[in-house]
Structures are given as structure tokens and as C-alpha cells.
Amino acid sequence: MSDQRESLVHVRGLRKSYGDFEAVRGIDLDVWRGEAFGFLGPNGAGKSSTMRMIGAVSPVSGGTLKILGLDPAADGPAIRARLGVCPQDDTLDTELTVRENLTIYGRYFGLSRAECRERADELLEFVALTEKAKVKVDELSGGMKRRLTIARSLVSKPDLLLLDEPTTGLDPQARHLLWDKLFRLKQAGVTLIITTHYMDEAEQLCDRLVVMDGGLIAAEGSPADLIRDYSTREVTELRFGPDVMLADHDALAGKVEDLAQRIEVLPDRLLLYTDDGEHAVAQVHERGLQPAAVLVRRSTLEDVFLRLTGRTLVD
Amino acid sequence: MALAVENGRRMFDYWLTVYKRTWKGTMISSFLLPMLYLAAMGIGLGSFVDSNGTGALGGVSYLQFIAPGLLASTALQIAVGEATYPVMSGLKWQKFYHSMIATPLRPADVVYGQLGFIAFRVFTSCAVFLVIITLFGGLKSPLGVLGLPVALLVGMAVAGPIAAYATILDNDSGFAMVFRFGVVPAFLFSGAFFPVSQLPDWIEWLAYVSPLWHAVDLSRNLSLGTVNPLLALGNLAYLLTWFLVGTWLAVRGFTKKLIG
Amino acid sequence: MATIAARVVPVPVRLGGGRHIVERNFLLYRRSWVVFLSGFFEPVFYLLSIGIGVAHLVGDFTLSDGTKIAYAAFVAPAMLASSAMNGAIFDSTYNIFFRMKYAKLYDSMLATPLRPWDVATGEVTWALLRGAIYSAMFIVVMLIMGLISSWWALLALPASVLIGFAFAGAGMALTTFMRSWQDFEFVQLAIMPMFLFSATFYPVETYPGAIRWLVEITPLYQGVVLERAFSTGNVGWFLLIHALYLAAMGTLGMYVASRRLGKLLLK
Numbered sequence A: 001m002s003d004q005r006e007s008l009v010h011v012r013g014l015r016k017s018y019g020d021f022e023a024v025r026g027i028d029l030d031v032w033r034g035e036a037f038g039f040l041g042p043n044g045a046g047k048s049s050t051m052r053m054i055g056a057v058s059p060v061s062g063g064t065l066k067i068l069g070l071d072p073a074a075d076g077p078a079i080r081a082r083l084g085v086c087p088q089d090d091t092l093d094t095e096l097t098v099r100e101n102l103t104i105y106g107r108y109f110g111l112s113r114a115e116c117r118e119r120a121d122e123l124l125e126f127v128a129l130t131e132k133a134k135v136k137v138d139e140l141s142g143g144m145k146r147r148l149t150i151a152r153s154l155v156s157k158p159d160l161l162l163l164d165e166p167t168t169g170l171d172p173q174a175r176h177l178l179w180d181k182l183f184r185l186k187q188a189g190v191t192l193i194i195t196t197h198y199m200d201e202a203e204q205l206c207d208r209l210v211v212m213d214g215g216l217i218a219a220e221g222s223p224a225d226l227i228r229d230y231s232t233r234e235v236t237e238l239r240f241g242p243d244v245m246l247a248d249h250d251a252l253a254g255k256v257e258d259l260a261q262r263i264e265v266l267p268d269r270l271l272l273y274t275d276d277g278e279h280a281v282a283q284v285h286e287r288g289l290q291p292a293a294v295l296v297r298r299s300t301l302e303d304v305f306l307r308l309t310g311r312t313l314v315d
Numbered sequence B: 001m002a003l004a005v006e007n008g009r010r011m012f013d014y015w016l017t018v019y020k021r022t023w024k025g026t027m028i029s030s031f032l033l034p035m036l037y038l039a040a041m042g043i044g045l046g047s048f049v050d051s052n053g054t055g056a057l058g059g060v061s062y063l064q065f066i067a068p069g070l071l072a073s074t075a076l077q078i079a080v081g082e083a084t085y086p087v088m089s090g091l092k093w094q095k096f097y098h099s100m101i102a103t104p105l106r107p108a109d110v111v112y113g114q115l116g117f118i119a120f121r122v123f124t125s126c127a128v129f130l131v132i133i134t135l136f137g138g139l140k141s142p143l144g145v146l147g148l149p150v151a152l153l154v155g156m157a158v159a160g161p162i163a164a165y166a167t168i169l170d171n172d173s174g175f176a177m178v179f180r181f182g183v184v185p186a187f188l189f190s191g192a193f194f195p196v197s198q199l200p201d202w203i204e205w206l207a208y209v210s211p212l213w214h215a216v217d218l219s220r221n222l223s224l225g226t227v228n229p230l231l232a233l234g235n236l237a238y239l240l241t242w243f244l245v246g247t248w249l250a251v252r253g254f255t256k257k258l259i260g
Numbered sequence C: 001m002a003t004i005a006a007r008v009v010p011v012p013v014r015l016g017g018g019r020h021i022v023e024r025n026f027l028l029y030r031r032s033w034v035v036f037l038s039g040f041f042e043p044v045f046y047l048l049s050i051g052i053g054v055a056h057l058v059g060d061f062t063l064s065d066g067t068k069i070a071y072a073a074f075v076a077p078a079m080l081a082s083s084a085m086n087g088a089i090f091d092s093t094y095n096i097f098f099r100m101k102y103a104k105l106y107d108s109m110l111a112t113p114l115r116p117w118d119v120a121t122g123e124v125t126w127a128l129l130r131g132a133i134y135s136a137m138f139i140v141v142m143l144i145m146g147l148i149s150s151w152w153a154l155l156a157l158p159a160s161v162l163i164g165f166a167f168a169g170a171g172m173a174l175t176t177f178m179r180s181w182q183d184f185e186f187v188q189l190a191i192m193p194m195f196l197f198s199a200t201f202y203p204v205e206t207y208p209g210a211i212r213w214l215v216e217i218t219p220l221y222q223g224v225v226l227e228r229a230f231s232t233g234n235v236g237w238f239l240l241i242h243a244l245y246l247a248a249m250g251t252l253g254m255y256v257a258s259r260r261l262g263k264l265l266l267k
């Protein structure tokens, strides 16, 4: 089975330096055709640097990178002809209208004018911007711009779609709308590579992901696998009043240590990693502790990240 | 009033701080280019004009004929330059006016500060240019130094209306129009290079509408010693009217744009 | 095929991609054609101001070969050359800097199969097309004002495209070295003296030895010589040297620009 999979992006020992600073410090991965692959990591992890190398717009500093079987240093244009790219910062053509942004972008790919018009209308429909077709890009909201950027990346019917933080900076409603669009693309068989620092986004969209930090890959797997391997089924969060200091947290942690497989002490709360959260809560009360608030929840990728790096994803 | 002065001063301080970073670049457009014009036209071309006979100019050398006009034109160009892109930047691109309004400053203060800074730019640049003109021998009489306040006045006369215009524009392509159909024709046809009486009548009348012609005429008459008091008062009144109406328009424009 | 060529030939040879950038600019200006047309007026204003006003003060010029020429006829071809220079410089410096640094336009273009070379050729081609339209209109105005005295003037249009090419290439190359808007003052510093002193307003013979030599090596001077020769019909083989100078300048500029654009944008 695994021999049959086609690797669209093949990465071994990949590095990227800017002057003396090394942003990507040797990573290995493969992205298979048809999957939704994610990079999860905090700001500065090296996600965008990696994406730009995969997008064949940033020279590789070291290691091997093959995209669609081709070498980006020699065949950049041929590779880019088959990619769709949604960069972290919108690079829409602000001097043109919404629809013109799509048609002219298609022309850059060498599509015929008729084809561009047809694709533009389809895609405007797809991202629900048909009414805005004649509007200048400047007048769009952040979420609309993002949708337009995604529509633009689809003009050339790419084999592989690169989405760098597709929903960062959007309000929750706009994010859900975008997730819905991306989910439909995935259903349609488009291979997706997504970077994000939102664990819910990674869980929603990715079949498989790598956790990236400081230019390195800390772990790899499906969201469920990662949670199983690096966390417990449930987490009990204990919050104490505002007068309880961090030092007290450490003392409190000592009192409940044996109730969980693992304990994390955060500035504002204690996390007890256990397979039965309610049981832990009962035990905490039994020991006479009086947390101001208690929450029992499922483990998430956030917990995985905390376990792997000792830090939270979004701070 | 005291508040307006104080707040306007704070705005002015802002611009001065910015200018401390960028003044070197503006040296080129502020003195070097007018100086080159003076050399190319006044001295280079002037040698041909003078040898052809200067009857049409009333017997003065071409250098002395154009120098006061170039001074006034320079004032106009600096003022328009400072009232276009920087203003749009404050309103649209960097939006620093909006952050100023979030402090006790009012839109009118922003305008006064902006105009104050433009006055500073026009005055300092023209003062230096005037020294250069004098060294070249471009002034016929010492009264010609009064061209400096005249230059300041014409700068202020156009700064207000242009800043007001900047508040109603969606993008900067409108400025290209200001330069192409305002500044350039004014520079070329307001009598700086030749007497406007040589123009066809209808263009001559257009020249009289332009504030620049009034400034050119006044500063030239001062330098050549051909002042007619009544006409001079007319020139001054016309320029002052532009200044006052323009400032009022700018305050109105800024108020509308910044606080609804 | 294209990729093999790209590997073997150091300068990319395919010009094709640039035409889509021309198309993009056309799309943009189709909406603001008033602004587009207005670009034509500036040189015409200069011509009128000089033709009506200054010419009256200067009288006729006697050139070094003894021919007499009306002052307006002397200045007009120089205005044609200068406006070709100005248009090309504006398009290739301010416009390109804005698109590169602020609009991030080229970032999005280079994420497609387009390459830096396509961006450079596309922008320069656009600048030349636009300049050619202005020049053609200006030549018509010269004709109407009776400032053209030879059929050679048919070559004035290609000559102004060549001038545009030289300055657009060089301007674009310089733009890739610009750090901020302030640096553009230095562009002005190069352009304005050329406009004023490159035998535009009076003959080069006016200058004493060393200064004359300095004027004769400026790029605008080459353009002025070409245009003046064509509008007066005073042609000779020596014009080829001036044309070659401009062609070399443009080509070198384009080469540097596309190399540097690649370095700047593909980090």
C-alpha cells in the first residue's frame, strides 16, 4: 500500500538560512497525493520559510527538496505552473477589481482569456464573492480578501494547494466559512498543505500533520495519533483565585501529583492529564482543595504541543 | 485660539521630527534643482536672449528677469509637493492623522500644524535659494529680498486648497492631474520665463487667475524696482484670499474626513 | 524545452511571460485612461511655452554647420527625447518600487510560472508602449506647429522608443537598489541636470571643453542628437554610435534588473 502512494513533496534534511540565522534546521517529510497535510507550530517556527521553499519561490539552503518530482532550482516555473499558493500575507493586486484579480492571475498561468473568465465566475461563486466581482480589492473585509486569495490560488486547477495560515486574523464566523470551503476542496481530491498555529484548525482540516518548533519537527502523525501518543484521553483544568501565585501553584501541584499521569503548571491554571477527569476532580475536592473553577475536557493538539515543547501554541 | 496655537505647534513638532530624518533628500528638490534651472535658463539660455536684445524684457538681463519668478515657482512646487502625498499618506496610507485625532488634537489643529510645516519648508528652502540667486547676481535691487515673503505667501495660498483636494481623493492618481494641469502649466505660463503679454489673450487671462502669476509679478517688480503700489496691493490681496479660503477648505475637508 | 534553455543559457531567453504583465497594466489603465492621456500634455506644455514665449526672446539659432533654425524647431526634438526619458524613468522607478515594496505585486506574480525576467521585460515593454503613444502624439504636434523639416522624422518615433528602452532598463536596475522613497531624490538629481544641460535648450558648442565632453557622454545627449538629426534631416552614419549606446544601456539595465529582482524577491 505505502509503495503505491505518490509523494508530491519529498523533503530530506531541508534547511533554510537567512544570513547567519537558520530558520529551518533540517526537516524530513513526505506529502502524499490526496491528503491534507499540516504544519502546526507557533510564530517563528519556520512554517512560512518551509512553505516558500515548497512554493519554489525561495532557494533551498541545504538538503533535498522535490516537488511533484521536480527540482525547484532548475524547474521553478514548471513546478509553479502546477501549484496553487495562498501566502501568509494577502498579495492581491490592489489596483484591480475582484474579478480581474482572478482573470489576470489565470493569464499568468498561460490560460486562455475565455478559460480565465469561466474559471473566475466559477470561483467567485465558490467563495461567495459573486456580488463583489466589480469591487476594488481594497474595499473587501479581511475574510473576503482571504477567500479571494484562495479562489485565486485555484484558478489554474492546481495539483497541490499551499495555504499559509489561511484563517489567521479572521473572526470565528469567517474562519468557519473558510474551513467549509477547504473541506470541500479536500473532498474533491485536491492535495492540501496547510500551516497554522491554531490547533482546532489543524484538527479540523488535517489528515496528518507535523508539529514544528524552532525550525525542527517535534512529532508527526494524524491528530488522533498525536493525541494518543503524547497526551491522555482527558484533561482536568483547575483554576484557583487571582490571589494564588505561581509559587502556590507549584505547591498545589505537589498535593495532586499522584492523581494524574502528568501535571502541567501554567501561570493561570493547573492541568491534570488523566484518562478519567471526573475522578480526578472528585479526588481534588476530597483532599480539601478549593479551586475557583474546574473544567474537564478532551485532550487536544494544544496539549500535545505543550508536552513536546513545554510552551503553549498561542501566547 | 491659544489652544489652536499650542495644538498646532505639537503637530508641527511631529512634522519637524519626521523632517529631521528626511531633510537630506529634500535638499535636492528644494535648492539644487531650482539652482540648476537658474544656471541653465538664466545663464546658459540667457546668453542667447541677451545677445538677441532684451527689449521685450524692458532691457533687463534674462537672469534678472527670471530669478524672482523661479523663486516664486519653487515655493509653489514645494508647497504643492508637501500638501499632496504627505497628506494622503496621513489620511489613507499610514493614517497617522487618525492617531493624532485620538489625542486632544482637533482636525483644525492637524491642518494648522501641517500648514505650519509647509510654511517652514517653503521659507527655509526659498531663503537658501534667494542667497544663491543673490550670489549669481540675479537681483537687480536689494528690495528683491522681499521676494521671500511673497514666495511664502504663494506657497501658503496653494497649500490649503491642495490639502483640501487631497482629502476628497480616493487615490493618488488625482495628484498627477494637479501636477500636469496645475503646477506644470503654472510654472511654464505664469510669466516666470517670458512676459505673459506674449501669450494669446485667452491664455493670458488664465495666467492672471493663477496665484503664481501674482507672486511672480510682485517679486519681479520688487527686484526690478518697478512696483506699482496699487497693483502690488492687488497681488497681495489676491494671494491672501487664496490662503484664507484654502485654509478654511482644508479645515472643512479634514474635519469631514477625520471625524465623520 | 523552455527549462532546458533556462539551464543552458545564463540569460533567460523566453520573452513570452512578460506579455501578461503588459496585459495586466493595460487592464489597469483602461479604467483610468484620462490619467493615461494626461501624460501627453506635459511635454506639449513645455513645447508651447518655449515655442510661443521663450522662442520670441531667443530668436533663431545658427548651428555649427551654418544652418539657421528657429528656436522652437531646435528645442522640440530635445523635448521629445526628454519626455521619452521622463516617461520611462517614471514607469520604471516609482511605479516599480511601489509594486515591489508596497503592493507586493511581484511576489504574487512570481508564485506563478512567471520569472523575474518576465517581470522585467513585461514592465519595460509596457513602459515603451505607453511612451510610444505619447511620442507619436508629440510628433504630430510638432508637425502641426511646422517644426519638422524632413521625412527622416519618421524615424523619430523608433528613436524615442529606443531612448525609452535605455532609460527604462537603467531605471529598473537602479530601482532594485533603492531602499526608500528618499533615494528617488537621487534619480531626480540625475534626470534634471540631463534635461537642462544635454544640448536641450542651446547647442552643445556653448560649453567649454571639459564640460562639453561631460555633456556628450550623458545618455540623454545621445537621444537629443538622434531626435534632432531626424527632425531636421541632418543625418549621418555617426548616429549609429548614439543608437548603439542607448541599446547597450537598456540591455545592460534589463539584465541587471532581472538578476537583482530575482535576488530581492526570491529570498
Ligand SMILES: Nc1ncnc2c1ncn2[C@@H]1O[C@H](COP(=O)(O)OP(=O)(O)O)[C@@H](O)[C@H]1O
Pocket: A018, A021, A023, A041, A042, A043, A044, A045, A046, A047, A048, A049, A050, C267
Ligand atoms: N526574509 C527573512 N529574513 C530574515 N529572517 C527571516 C526571514 N523570513 C523569516 N525569517 C525568520 O525566520 C524565522 C522563521 O520564520 P517563518 O518561517 O516566517 O516562521 P512561521 O511562518 O512559522 O511564523 C523567524 O524567526 C523569522 O524572523
Ligand SMILES: [Mg+2]
Pocket: A044, A047, A048, A049, A088, A164, A165
Ligand atoms: Mg508564517
